[in-house]
Amino acid sequence: DTVLTQSPALAVSPGERVSISCRASEGVNSYMHWYQQKPGQQPKLLIYKASNLASGVPARFSGSGSGTDFTLTIDPVEADDTATYFCQQSWNDTWTFGGGTKLELK
Amino acid sequence: EVQLVESGGGLVQPGRSLKLSCAASGFTFSDYAMAWVRQAPKKGLEWVATIIYDGSSTYYRDSVKGRFTISRDNAKSTLYLQMDSLRSEDTATYYCARSDWEYYFDYWGQGVMVTVSS
Numbered sequence: 001d002t003v004l005t006q007s008p009a010l011a012v013s014p015g016e017r018v019s020i021s022c023r024a025s026e027g028v029n030s031y032m033h034w035y036q037q038k039p040g041q042q043p044k045l046l047i048y049k050a051s052n053l054a055s056g057v058p059a060r061f062s063g064s065g066s067g068t069d070f071t072l073t074i075d076p077v078e079a080d081d082t083a084t085y086f087c088q089q090s091w092n093d094t095w096t097f098g099g100g101t102k103l104e105l106k
Numbered sequence: 107e108v109q110l111v112e113s114g115g116g117l118v119q120p121g122r123s124l125k126l127s128c129a130a131s132g133f134t135f136s137d138y139a140m141a142w143v144r145q146a147p148k149k150g151l152e153w154v155a156t157i158i159y160d161g162s163s164t165y166y167r168d169s170v171k172g173r174f175t176i177s178r179d180n181a182k183s184t185l186y187l188q189m190d191s192l193r194s195e196d197t198a199t200y201y202c203a204r205s206d207w208e209y210y211f212d213y214w215g216q217g218v219m220v221t222v223s224s
Contacts (some may be wrong), residue, residue: 016211031209035151035211042201042214042215042216042217044214045211048208048210054212065107073171088153088210090208093156094165095141095153095156097150097151097153100151102151
């Protein structure tokens with residue numbers, strides 16, 4: 001299975017720019033997607049196929065990357081962005097998620 | 107408005123069975139693949155199974171192959187997950203999710219809790 005590795009936690013101040021990384025153990029082309037999950041809620045799609053903004057998602061969110069290295073960027077960060085962010089690959093037919101990056105605001 | 111509503115969760119003993127349902131509305135159910143994704147308490151997301159739009163192909167993670175069966179009834183716009191031989195490690199919140207044809211999950215239900223314990 002393709003293993004996706006994310007850093008476990010980040011802390012930033014409101015108004016700053018933050019980049020959340022996801023590294024795949026093998027190439028997944030551009031088939032990387034990003035989700036936001038707030039405590040007690042279901043995940044929400046933010047970015048699909050590496051760089052496409054999902055419907056209704058603020059333009060403060062953006063995605064980049066291809067192959068094995070991907071980045072979710074939030075600029076500027078707002079207080080409401082406190083959440084855990086997961087990457088997910090769908091390049092093969094065994095879909096996997098990263099372990100999640102918990103974003104905290106200072 | 108797309109809505110996915112899961113039901114059927116609960117407390118079950120190891121080795122027993124449980125069947126989850128997911129009622130879909132707000133879109134043409136038969137046009138989309140569907141999936142189950144689970145999340146153990148305080149843990150990350152784990153894909154469980156996917157079924158394509160017409161039910162002709164299904165995919166499972168290794169740890170549930172032979173124990174879980176994903177199915178769908180397009181006439182009822184309902185997705186199912188039959189879970190047999192349940193283990194303690196299957197304890198999780200199970201989410202129903204709509205899957206785009208490129209297999210990302212664009213809509214999610216609220217989730218249903220399954221606890222496997224004696």
